[in-house]
Amino acid sequence: MSLENPSALSSSNPSPYPLSETETGFAFTTERGAVYHLDFTSDSDYLPDTPFADSVYSFSILPVAGSGSFDRKDPRIEPTVIQALQVFFASFPKAVLLYVCSTENDQERVRSRLFGQWFSRHQKGFEKFDFHYPSQHLYMSAIVRRDFPESWRVELAILQAVEQHK
Structure with a gap:
């Protein structure tokens, strides 16, 4: 992934922190010294029987422990x-x-609701599918570009995978 020419954000939003590349994605440090990792890892085993299995990734927002004060x-x-x-x-x-x-x-x-709010403010060009199973404490989303061919298959495949793991 390259940080060159990232898409501009809306001028009504505060400026993002500078991103530095890591082995698994990006890292950034807040003004208060909190360090976060934004990791993108291959997750082809999650939907192995789909034509897009090799294109499945997991996204994590990880605060790095002991790195200053986290400000939600x-x-x-x-x-x-x-x-x-x-x-x-x-x-x-x-x-x-x-x-x-x-x-x-x-x-x-709470995390799901917050991520949903972020997505709704910046969704241009993307589609998000939400999967909420409160009794299992599972709140999950899948994001694809709007031009993803047959995006409905993504939703169906995840529904089937979740049902198999209940």
């Missing part, structure tokens, strides 16, 4: 995550990106 209200985190997603999809336009909300502190529903 930091307005620059949202545009930073969005910029990383834009760079990723520019490099992998046929990707199916899975995002499973962490169950840490029983906050998976």
Whole structure:
């Protein structure tokens, strides 16, 4: 993935933090010294019997422990995550990106709602499928570009995979 010429964000949003490339994606440091990793890992085993299996990736937002003070209200985190997603999809336009909300502190529903709000503000050109199973504490989304051929197959394949793992 290349950080050259990332897509511009709306001028109404705060500026994103500078991203640095890592082995698995990107990292950034907030003004308060918190370090986050935005990881994109191949997840072809999740939907192995699909024509797009080799294009499935998992996305993680990982605060690095012991790296300063985490500020959940930091307005620059949202545009930073969005910029990383834009760079990723520019490099992998046929990707199916899975995002499973962490169950840490029983906050998976809150994380899902927050990610949904971010997506709704920046969805141009993308489609998101949500999968919510509160009794299992599973809140998951799949994101594809709007021009992804037969995106409905992505939704169906994930529904089937989740049903098999219940």
